[in-house]
Amino acid sequence: MANRWDTGRTEAFSDGVFAIAITLLVLDISVPASDFHDLWRGIVNQWPSYLGYVTSFLTIGGIWMAHHGLFRRMRYADQNVMRLNILLLMVVSFLPFPTRLVAEAVRDANAERPAVMLYGFTLLATSILLSALWHSVLRDRELLNPDVTDAEIAAFTRLATPNIGFYIVATVLAWRVPTATVVLYLVIGAGLVLRAPGDRQSAVA
Amino acid sequence: MANRWDTGRTEAFSDGVFAIAITLLVLDISVPASDFHDLWRGIVNQWPSYLGYVTSFLTIGGIWMAHHGLFRRMRYADQNVMRLNILLLMVVSFLPFPTRLVAEAVRDANAERPAVMLYGFTLLATSILLSALWHSVLRDRELLNPDVTDAEIAAFTRLATPNIGFYIVATVLAWRVPTATVVLYLVIGAGLVLRAPGDRQSAVA
Amino acid sequence: MANRWDTGRTEAFSDGVFAIAITLLVLDISVPASDFHDLWRGIVNQWPSYLGYVTSFLTIGGIWMAHHGLFRRMRYADQNVMRLNILLLMVVSFLPFPTRLVAEAVRDANAERPAVMLYGFTLLATSILLSALWHSVLRDRELLNPDVTDAEIAAFTRLATPNIGFYIVATVLAWRVPTATVVLYLVIGAGLVLRAPGDRQSAVA
Amino acid sequence: MANRWDTGRTEAFSDGVFAIAITLLVLDISVPASDFHDLWRGIVNQWPSYLGYVTSFLTIGGIWMAHHGLFRRMRYADQNVMRLNILLLMVVSFLPFPTRLVAEAVRDANAERPAVMLYGFTLLATSILLSALWHSVLRDRELLNPDVTDAEIAAFTRLATPNIGFYIVATVLAWRVPTATVVLYLVIGAGLVLRAPGDRQSAVA
Numbered sequence: 001m002a003n004r005w006d007t008g009r010t011e012a013f014s015d016g017v018f019a020i021a022i023t024l025l026v027l028d029i030s031v032p033a034s035d036f037h038d039l040w041r042g043i044v045n046q047w048p049s050y051l052g053y054v055t056s057f058l059t060i061g062g063i064w065m066a067h068h069g070l071f072r073r074m075r076y077a078d079q080n081v082m083r084l085n086i087l088l089l090m091v092v093s094f095l096p097f098p099t100r101l102v103a104e105a106v107r108d109a110n111a112e113r114p115a116v117m118l119y120g121f122t123l124l125a126t127s128i129l130l131s132a133l134w135h136s137v138l139r140d141r142e143l144l145n146p147d148v149t150d151a152e153i154a155a156f157t158r159l160a161t162p163n164i165g166f167y168i169v170a171t172v173l174a175w176r177v178p179t180a181t182v183v184l185y186l187v188i189g190a191g192l193v194l195r196a197p198g199d200r201q202s203a204v205a
Numbered sequence: 206m207a208n209r210w211d212t213g214r215t216e217a218f219s220d221g222v223f224a225i226a227i228t229l230l231v232l233d234i235s236v237p238a239s240d241f242h243d244l245w246r247g248i249v250n251q252w253p254s255y256l257g258y259v260t261s262f263l264t265i266g267g268i269w270m271a272h273h274g275l276f277r278r279m280r281y282a283d284q285n286v287m288r289l290n291i292l293l294l295m296v297v298s299f300l301p302f303p304t305r306l307v308a309e310a311v312r313d314a315n316a317e318r319p320a321v322m323l324y325g326f327t328l329l330a331t332s333i334l335l336s337a338l339w340h341s342v343l344r345d346r347e348l349l350n351p352d353v354t355d356a357e358i359a360a361f362t363r364l365a366t367p368n369i370g371f372y373i374v375a376t377v378l379a380w381r382v383p384t385a386t387v388v389l390y391l392v393i394g395a396g397l398v399l400r401a402p403g404d405r406q407s408a409v410a
Numbered sequence: 411m412a413n414r415w416d417t418g419r420t421e422a423f424s425d426g427v428f429a430i431a432i433t434l435l436v437l438d439i440s441v442p443a444s445d446f447h448d449l450w451r452g453i454v455n456q457w458p459s460y461l462g463y464v465t466s467f468l469t470i471g472g473i474w475m476a477h478h479g480l481f482r483r484m485r486y487a488d489q490n491v492m493r494l495n496i497l498l499l500m501v502v503s504f505l506p507f508p509t510r511l512v513a514e515a516v517r518d519a520n521a522e523r524p525a526v527m528l529y530g531f532t533l534l535a536t537s538i539l540l541s542a543l544w545h546s547v548l549r550d551r552e553l554l555n556p557d558v559t560d561a562e563i564a565a566f567t568r569l570a571t572p573n574i575g576f577y578i579v580a581t582v583l584a585w586r587v588p589t590a591t592v593v594l595y596l597v598i599g600a601g602l603v604l605r606a607p608g609d610r611q612s613a614v615a
Numbered sequence: 616m617a618n619r620w621d622t623g624r625t626e627a628f629s630d631g632v633f634a635i636a637i638t639l640l641v642l643d644i645s646v647p648a649s650d651f652h653d654l655w656r657g658i659v660n661q662w663p664s665y666l667g668y669v670t671s672f673l674t675i676g677g678i679w680m681a682h683h684g685l686f687r688r689m690r691y692a693d694q695n696v697m698r699l700n701i702l703l704l705m706v707v708s709f710l711p712f713p714t715r716l717v718a719e720a721v722r723d724a725n726a727e728r729p730a731v732m733l734y735g736f737t738l739l740a741t742s743i744l745l746s747a748l749w750h751s752v753l754r755d756r757e758l759l760n761p762d763v764t765d766a767e768i769a770a771f772t773r774l775a776t777p778n779i780g781f782y783i784v785a786t787v788l789a790w791r792v793p794t795a796t797v798v799l800y801l802v803i804g805a806g807l808v809l810r811a812p813g814d815r816q817s818a819v820a
Binding site: 208209210211214215217218221222224225226229232281283284288289291294295298299300301302305306307310313316318319322323371 | 421422425426428429430432433434435436437440441443446447448449450452453463464467468470474475478482516603604606607608609
């Protein structure tokens with residue numbers, strides 16, 4: 001006897017958490033009043049905030065697209081999937097904190113390395129949890145919709161797995177070149193958005 | 206003549222409130238600028254914030270899972286259910302305040318006891334309201350879907366009821382050992398996530 | 411030729427705005443660090459914040475219940491309804507600002523009157539907009555579901571209309587007894603929750 | 616072979632982001648404690664915050680109405696639409712930052728021009744992305760519901776296109792008369808709300 005959950009309301013709740021985490025990122029961008037005498041320069045000076053904003057936004061957006069793709073192909077969730085999903089949401093919701101830390105620390109020689117590495121560990125954790133969620137679904141084919149093809153399964157495995165490697169490599173690099181690594185995280189996040197498989201394939205080119 | 210509400214939009218609204226309350230928790234985590242000269246240490250120093258974050262996240266996540274399970278089994282809501290639901294949402298939305306207070310107070314010998322006890326009272330209130338919501342549904346079987354079994358009803362009663370006892374015991378303990386009690390709240394919250402019954406049972410092991 | 415909107419996604423968007431506005435209220439509650447040496451007292455000292463929180467929470471919750479009831483009975487929205495709905499959401503979203511102002515000002519003899527009156531004007535505006543939305547629906551019966559009875563229409567008119575009077579009276583009173591008036595607003599908000607008509611009537615008592 | 620996405624969950628996620636971005640705007644309105652001795656005056660003094668709040672609220676509300684209208688007419692989304700939608704949400708979520716900047720800078724002769732122009736560039740970007748999203752749908756008619764008429768297509772093109780011109784003109788004006796330009800942005804945003812085509816036409820006048 002195994003517990004089964006319908007996925008509809010879990011998707012709605014997860015969408016809410018993703019949407020809020022992605023939108024809260026803007027609260028951490030501000031220009032200090034002392035920069036108002038030359039505001040163009042003050043706006044440009046906030047580039048680390050914009051870099052963090054775009055990186056975290058694209059990463060959460062990409063995770064949302066992958067999450068959407070997974071749940072669309074599921075008929076039920078079981079207890080492992082529900083638990084891993086709560087953990088995934090917990091880590092995604094945490095992301096605004098290291099994002100803010102990176103934006104504050106990126107021009108501080110002492111602080112940038114720990115900030116970027118904490119950010120990288122958080123991204124790595126989202127990637128591991130997303131992959132674990134997917135493998136947890138694959139362990140019990142009854143959880144999938146009957147019409148999901150092997151090609152679709154392979155596409156999601158290709159999407160979820162390599163990011164773990166990318167984030168490990170990037171976070172090692174962060175030890176040496178923290179600021180450049182943030183740009184690398186941006187590229188990985190953008191890749192997640194660009195590579196997300198659709199809900200179905202159309203025969204029309 | 207009794208008023209009846211469809212549950213669909215109440216679920217959507219409740220999901221929104223749960224998702225936002227759970228996501229706002231991260232706004233209260235930050236490292237003071239004075240800790241940036243040794244940021245690894247500064248990050249570690251924020252452990253009370255992480256403890257509060259994880260505890261409140263798991264607790265709200267567990268309440269959401271129980272709420273989802275209850276409403277899935279309901280055909281209609283009546284006025285009592287609607288009112289108790291608004292009260293439950295009011296207390297869940299309030300949780301970020303005592304969470305923040307615990308994180309700020311946990312290393313302050315004068316302040317930790319009141320902070321942890323206020324946190325415990327809030328958790329106790331969520332637990333009492335969830336249980337009251339469930340018993341309010343049970344009082345009028347017409348509110349339940351016709352296919353809900355007695356075993357499912359018993360499972361929800363087992364899920365909702367003992368937490369009230371746990372929270373009372375824990376909050377008494379908080380008078381003596383406040384910090385250790387927060388860990389206990391974490392365990393109770395995690396238990397709620399782990400024990401939540403699924404939407405249906407599958408015969409496949 | 412008249413424009414028609416399906417109500418599904420408007421309800422979803424409105425639910426999101428209500429859920430967020432209601433949840434943001436907690437961000438304005440905090441105990442200053444100077445009160446941590448006697449935190450029980452510090453917690454009690456924040457009573458104006460709790461009063462504001464509960465009042466605004468119940469009021470928004472009651473507006474949500476009324477909004478839900480209206481939209482459930484509508485088949486389509488027209489342009490007036492869509493515009494009035496955007497205005498209603500704009501005023502509801504604004505409510506956290508006067509709520510915070512009341513909480514800060516309630517013990518300041520100079521400031522409490524303007525704060526409570528601004529709060530009252532905002533509540534009055536939500537009430538007028540909700541009533542206008544309802545009357546805008548009534549002007550074109552084609553917007554209503556065909557099975558809506560005259561008794562249901564009368565019930566909503568009774569729900570929406572008298573609050574305008576209550577808020578006008580209360581806001582005049584605020585000129586004399588601002589703090590007591592906040593309690594009156596709390597009673598009006600709770601009344602909105604308690605009086606909301608259900609989605610249907612059941613013959614079972 | 617082309618990827619296809621169902622639009623339901625994308626609409627839900629986008630609605631969440633729009634609802635949150637629109638609701639976060641209120642967090643930036645506050646009266647400094649130094650203005651509490653004459654709070655009526657303190658409340659009036661915040662007029663730039665209210666102007667920014669109403670302008671951004673109506674603009675996001677108008678974008679939401681247009682977005683809703685577009686997605687209602689779509690059968691599927693393809694990869695371009697998904698990517699442009701993520702970018703559109705990223706820019707809409709960013710809007711609270713320049714809104715706050717305008718409110719802070721509008722009475723500062725040095726700062727108002729950069730603040731208003733940054734605000735204008737952000738509005739221009741939303742307008743370009745919304746138009747690009749629409750043209751991306753038009754490039755592949757298979758993405759549209761089969762019952763969408765040419766008149767509806769023309770109505771959306773008329774809605775989306777001229778705003779780009781309006782925002783370019785307004786942002787050039789901002790160089791000369793920044794405060795007056797904010798009022799112009801308000802008019803453009805209100806126009807978006809007023810001009811949004813409905814989901815269908817009704818023969819009843």
